[in-house]
Each structure stands twice: as C-alpha cells, then as structure tokens.
Amino acid sequence: xEQIMTGVxxxxxxxxxxAAAATVEDVMRTPVMTVGHHDHAAAxxxxxxxxxxxxxxxxxxxxxxxxxxxxxxxxxxxxxxGKDVNDVWVDAVMTTRPALITTTSIHHAxxxxxxxxxxxxxxxxxxxxxxxxxxxxxxxxxxxxxxx
Numbered sequence: 001x002e003q004i005m006t007g008v009x010x011x012x013x014x015x016x017x018x019a020a021a022a023t024v025e026d027v028m029r030t031p032v033m034t035v036g037h038h039d040h041a042a043a044x045x046x047x048x049x050x051x052x053x054x055x056x057x058x059x060x061x062x063x064x065x066x067x068x069x070x071x072x073x074x075x076x077x078x079x080x081x082g083k084d085v086n087d088v089w090v091d092a093v094m095t096t097r098p099a100l101i102t103t104t105s106i107h108h109a110x111x112x113x114x115x116x117x118x119x120x121x122x123x124x125x126x127x128x129x130x131x132x133x134x135x136x137x138x139x140x141x142x143x144x145x146x147x148x
Contacts, residue, residue, distance in 0.1 A: 024101060024109045027141050028123045028131030034059045037067050037091035041078060044070050044090050055120040055132060058094050068094035071120060100124040106141045109133055
C-alpha cells in the first residue's frame, strides 16, 4: 500500500473514559465502498445513494491503491460551480491524498476530524484499507459514552 498518511498517528489517551477506550474499529463502516478515478461523478452519486454512504474511496484502477476520497460535499461544490456530474470524472472533484488513520481511540479520531475539518477518515491496517469512520459515528459514540 502506498504510504499516504498525512501526519496522523495512532495515539491513545488513558485519561479519557467511555468512547476514548473504544477504537475507530468499533464504529467504522465496512466494507470500504470504492469508485474508480476515471468513473463519472454521477456514478459516485448513484453508488452513495444506493449504499447509504456519504463518501467513497477512490482507487487507482491500475495499482488498486487509494488515490483519494469523494464525498457528498465534493459533489455539492462541483454542482455549485456549475459542473454536471454526468460530464465530470471523479478525479476532477475528489479530494486527493486523504489522511489515513490506524486503530486509534474515538476521542483521538474526533480531535483529528475537528482540528482538520474532516467528516470522513479512512482506516488502514496491515492488510490495507479496513473501513471508513464518519463524523456522525464518532459523535454518536462520544455522546453515548457520556450518557453511560
């Protein structure tokens, strides 16, 4: 797997309770939904709708390696810029070189997501991509831990 980490490490904090003890693996979405970088953006929108996800990992068809991530926000920006998703390739609107995280606490993932303004974080392991954690899942885990 190509190393595309962007300075995100798996740091645990023992001073937090509840959700901090849980890891992103506990809330990540699997399987990883992917789209090719030379697919139409409309195909990505269709796949997001029918799989109930708000982001897809973009893989390079030749290498099978992650090339980026395309989200509903990317589609909304493209549409607001007057682009037609039927005429635009995924690689024209995707976010390139997404941050990847490894197993880390939900609290640490929340810090990364809020500090860097991410709504989605791909989770990687030794065997490659393992899932995607969404800000909604992180918030639900944190609020559930606070209630318990």
